[in-house]
Amino acid sequence: MSVSMATPGEGAAARQRRRSARLREYLVGYSLISPAVLLLVVLIVYPALKSIWDTLTTVLVQSPTGLVQVSHSPSLEIYRQLFINADYRLDRKAVVFTIEVTIITLIVLFAICYPLAMYLRFGKGRLPAFFRTLSLIPLFIPTIISAYAFISFYQQGNFLDVLLQNLHLEQTMFGGRYPQLIDNRTGIVMAEVWNNIPITVLLLGAGLGEIDNSLIESARDVGAGLWRIFAGILFPLTLRQFLVAFILAFIGVMGSYNIPALLGPTLPQMLGPAMNDNISQQRLIIAEAEAVLTFAIAAVVGLLYVVAVVRQRQR
């Protein structure tokens, strides 16, 4: 249904017809997509913009009747307060803790997923196929269920504890005292890594899949070791997929609620649970400010991707 190019010597009537055909194409196209676009505006664009505007024009003030929201002309007042006011000490900790957990998760995630993706791509036989399927499983398990499964496996007195006791490994590994793995940072990191394995392995696998075997073989022929092959060939050639996986995992961990709420410590909190608490304590505008902060951090990370891709193209 594309419109063909004009040929010289064509009549004005034909050109007119073509123009109206294209106009029709535009109109029908827009009207078909408009309900879905409207939904997108109502559910994402408007709420996000509204919260940005709210946080620029509102502050929370202590009054005799409790906390009240006061409007003012646009400024960064609420963010200034969030970063200096003693009332928001825990919220500041939540920001720091969220970034900390996110970074640790990403380091562990890629330390697991790069070797795994390489094994799936270059390994021989049935075992890699088995692990390919295995690595996709978390994709199908809702976080709320995996959180429950993690508790039944890792909590003190639960399966792993019992297993290590039975194998008489607890004494050698932890001096007889099974460590606290749930309700702290470790719990969040483990579950977030678990959750992000499928998409990360899929993306890295896509990148590795495009690399020709002969490239690796010729590098081996001239005596390159595993690390040289990774750092010199595999990583540079999968940089884009790495960046996409990095951003998706980063945004995913930062925007999560279930895992930090169910497997994390009571304090410090991550931003997800912190926002939820602020809402239940009627401090809606603080929750909004924290939501906007997560958007801002995500935008910065997204920008890094754009910069990296542009740099790569210029080379």
Added chain:
Amino acid sequence: MAELPARLGAEIEYGIAAPKGGVWLGPSGGETALRAVLIILKWLTLVALAIFILGPLIVMAIWAFAGQWTGTSLLPQVWSLKWWPDVWGLSGITDSIVLSLQTATVVMLLSTVICLPAAYGFARFRFAGRQTLLLAFLAANAFPKFGLYVTILTVFYEINFNDSVQGIVAIQMLETLVFMIWIPTTAFQNIDSGLEEAAIDAGCSRFGTFMRITLPLAAPAIAVAMLLSFVAALDESQGTLLVGLPDHITMPLIMYNAVNSYAQPEGAVFALMLSIPSLLLLVVAQFLARGRGVRILGAS
């Protein structure tokens, strides 16, 4: 940022394509001792990974069938199904199942009605901003989820959508947009437009052509998208928690209580029940997808 999602789609499809065959990445030459150590290390790593991924799920599944499991035993002392009827004793469970099935069905149908025309528009019409708008539908994944839910909640407070079925439906719709736009768009694009043109030449109206030619050909992919939407809506918990409480409790929200109180083994039984429909539907989706050459996210 704009090309991120497009690449993503392609890469996910690529990622599930068959591997190209093996290359030995281990040490070359005859250092047998080193080689043996490396092979043992490799096996230990693989076993640890398998335990990391499967361990928690297996233990949870065993708990669902454990009559008695105490002390330092690695398996239950008594196997039993006695907890399965007891699940019905969890408070509010029947209401939650009814509510979950209702909202997931409404979300799936509403999403289909809204998104299918859009998918057809994206696939068959050329208009300014087409590519950008198509990419915009991945925006839900580009936002930190819980932050987005919080901002939506503030809008819902103004229109009294909080603690309501409408609110739950709206927030669950968000989870389905990517599936319902992208999978059908690809399916429509893959249908030879020559078939449609032939039908129009033979005197069929454009709408008639869509109903008789295009829609049946795209049906398997649309079915997959609908199933994925249903499962996504059924499993959605974080947004539903924000807009559903205190009076509208879906099945995943029951699970919050089970986790917090660590109700063992009822919690395990319920968790298993909750994941069975998702797994079943995904098997069906995978089957449909394999038959007609449609690839869907993750299911190869």
